[in-house]
Amino acid sequence: MTPTLAQQRISELVNELNEHNYKYYVLSQPTISDYEFDMLLEELKKLEEQYPQFLQPESPTQRIGGDITKNFAVVKHEYPMFSLANSYSREEVADFINRIYKTITDEKIEFTCELKYDGVAISITYENGNLTSAVTRGDGEKGDDITTNVKTISSVPIKLRENDYPLKIIARGEIYLPRKSFEIINKEREENGEPPFANPRNTASGTLKMQNSAIVASRKLEAFMYYFISDSISENSHFDLMLMAKKWGFRTPNPEKRFIQKCSTLDEIFSFIDFWNVKRFELPFDIDGVVIKVNHIPQQETLGYTAKSPRWAIAYKFKAEQAKTWLESISFQVGRTGAVTPVANLTPVQLAGTTVKRASLHNADQIEKLDVRIGDLVFIEKGGEIIPKITGVDLSKRSEYSTPFRYVENCPECQTPLIRKEGEALHYCPNEWECPPQLKGKITHFTSRKAMDIEGLGEETVELFFNTGLIRNVADIYDLKKEQLLSLERMAEKSVSNLLYAIENSKKIPFERVLFALGIRYVGETVAKKLARHFKNIKAIRNATHSELTQAEEIGEKIAESIQHYFAEEKNNTLLNRLISYELQFSLSEEQMSGTSSKLSGLSFVVSGIFSTFTRDELKENIEKNGGKVVGSISAKTNYLIAGENMGPSKKEKAEQLGIKIISEEEYKKLIG
Ligand SMILES: [Zn+2]
Structure with a gap:
């Protein structure tokens, strides 16, 4: 393929894939299968690797992430991010409507009702149709700049569509984690011996603050946009603006799915609330209420703001779905790591459309705090969590003979006395070789x-x-x-x-997976891979000192300690020696090893621009193979900046400021000989 043809094809693919992305995420009307999409994406990736000079900033391949953000810059919001006033009852909603009728007396007033997404609020700025920054709410005045991470979210447009979008527009909305993605992440954590995350909202917010955008991309966050600020918006109604923004490429609430609806009376508003109060459990994501807004934008302006919230909008919060039932018994489950978790066995009861027989009790502290006793009538609630939890006890129904629950002292499976380390919430059975x-x-x-x-x-x-x-x-x-x-x-x-x-x-099975299979605490898939690459064989890991371990990428104190603890145990070594004798892979294969050296060991590199003999990924791989570390952004700890063609001026400036050596591709080659 000639460069001209390649450039043309890249441009075609970028447009086509972005169009499919729009149909999938914004319109919910995909016209090709996931497989076909992946094939086109793969073709694009290959072409971009071959011709990095034609890489377009709006290419969908830019969503896979990989850039590292060490510290998120704190940025002032151009327009403050208000939060909504909350209401919990119909009376409060009626009061809100009445207040508006008192201020606007001579015009017809229309409202919109929308879902209140249970996620993380975000403010995203677009200039000339390009996403330029994404900032969290923070304290409403200032937030964290998480642009790199937000760009990985497929339902957030990187470039706007059509040509009639305002030159500058700020989109506000909510980033959330779909329930399905949440379950997958927790399943993986369980497999890695890590404690599961509590709920999708916290996971979304934690994910957005992660340093490695590639991990953010893998978590499959999604977003809805529900408010726009610009000097040049011609729509007069919020509802119409949502439809217009959809044309520009934003994922806004869909009226056909009843995610947004115009309402003129209090009855219509209540019917929207009642509908979603029941149906919310069928949504693929969590909502925690409904938002009611004045639809006419000039009327919104008339109503204005209090110090904290708009006067033209209010949130109605759903009550967590609650039920009452009897606590029949508490049983204890012992996991692979020895962690003991209490589970409440209940008299079956209907809650949020399902029959509930068990509920989570978390740990001993929680049981003590609630003073839950066997035979109690308990309140259970279903929030964002998959398993409902016990939130309280109906003391009026407690038997006078009941006694406080005594947490098990011995492992329910092997009778070994349980231990609880300082600072840890869970009890553990220490009998790892017999239990x-x-x-x-x-x-x-x-x-x-x-x-x-x-x-x-x-x-x-x-x-x-x-x-x-x-x-x-x-x-x-x-x-x-x-x-x-x-x-x-x-x-x-x-x-x-x-x-x-x-x-x-x-x-x-390759070394890194064998290492993962051993089930060393905190050594999940990614950590196993990093360890394998860094140390190359099991012997080196076994002999590594604490400080040698923490020098490897992504290996912190906690992981290093756990690895040393594992190898200090004679029984583990006996087991390992047997596995070695059965000829499992305990070192990198020759293929993985070829061309490796430790010439760059201890050095860290930033790679920027386009190179003539390497693609950027090849260069990064080469650095790692030679024992060096590739980081995403320049800091005082960086040793070299390898500068290719078309390198951004800001990286160069920063490197010069910090006195970091800038070398060319040729100089790099000399470095590795
Ligand atoms: Zn045990």
């Missing part, structure tokens, strides 16, 4: 898809093999014999040979 759920949990983690991927050794089969004494730990898997397996009632010839084949095959 059955911990042993089984470690094995299932080891065989899971993202680890050793041994098909046929799922939870049930592990349970069976464990209970019949065939396996006690992960090394025993490689000792399994055909005759042993055939003697089990449930194992047929075919499945036995499939299983043995899968076990044999797992010996080819």
